[in-house]
Amino acid sequence: MTKSAIIIGASRGLGLGLTRELVARGWDVVATRRGPAAELEASGAEVAVVDMDVRADVERLAAALGARRFDVVLLCAGTMGPDHAFAERTADGVDKAAVADLMWTNAVAPVRAGRVLLPLVKDGGTMAFMSSILGSVSLRQTGFAELYSASKSALNSLVTSFANVDAKGRVATLALHPGWVRTEMGTEHADLDVDTSVRGMADVLGAAQPLECRYVTYAGDTLPW
């Protein structure tokens, strides 16, 4: 049977790559973007809602999709902050509004969106959140990108709440680490190309077990929280 997915934040980078990969595998994909996204238009996905900001518009998306049900919902949208230099800022040297937006976009908004979209996931399906290995508290050995990392740690914590309460016994919950990938966020210095990362994540999404809650890499390896 044809599988189906919703991907939130698919205008470019990993969201666009995953959309293309799942469409190439024969999935029906509803993909969202905030503004014009020519490459997404050409991907073969159904672009459900133009101007869908993960911080605000998820109810509109849920209403537009009505009674449709999906195997996978992936919350992929994320930010490093207002600019690349922000990643190097520390907690003592930042603007409160910028930190609030980082935390809202990367941690709170995806889980709120996950709760709104959960009824659209089929029994035995998967709710996935794009995290990062930088969100692992137990693996952390540097101070690199401390605010971005904290936002992904907060996401991970909220994801476990979501798994324990909302998704429990009905759908799998995944916190994904895509690898360090050559996107606008990952920069050209990153280890992986988008195709390698998204092929791995598509395999992980296709193989999730209904009751599991896992923090998992694109290669299928489980990470400590």
Ligand SMILES: NC(=O)c1ccc[n+]([C@@H]2O[C@H](COP(=O)([O-])OP(=O)(O)OC[C@H]3O[C@@H](n4cnc5c(N)ncnc54)[C@H](OP(=O)(O)O)[C@@H]3O)[C@@H](O)[C@H]2O)c1
């Ligand atoms: N690349 C890496 O090495 C890496 C590693 C670990 C985790 N990640 C995570 O993977 C996800 C995708 O990253 P990427 O590398 O593909 O980054 P990217 O190339 O910078 O793309 C970011 C995507 O998120 C969307 N987005 C940002 N804020 C949004 C909002 N408020 N509402 C809706 N969409 C929003 C952007 O849309 P616009 O085009 O409208 O701005 C864009 O589609 C992020 O959650 C990131 O934290 C990436």
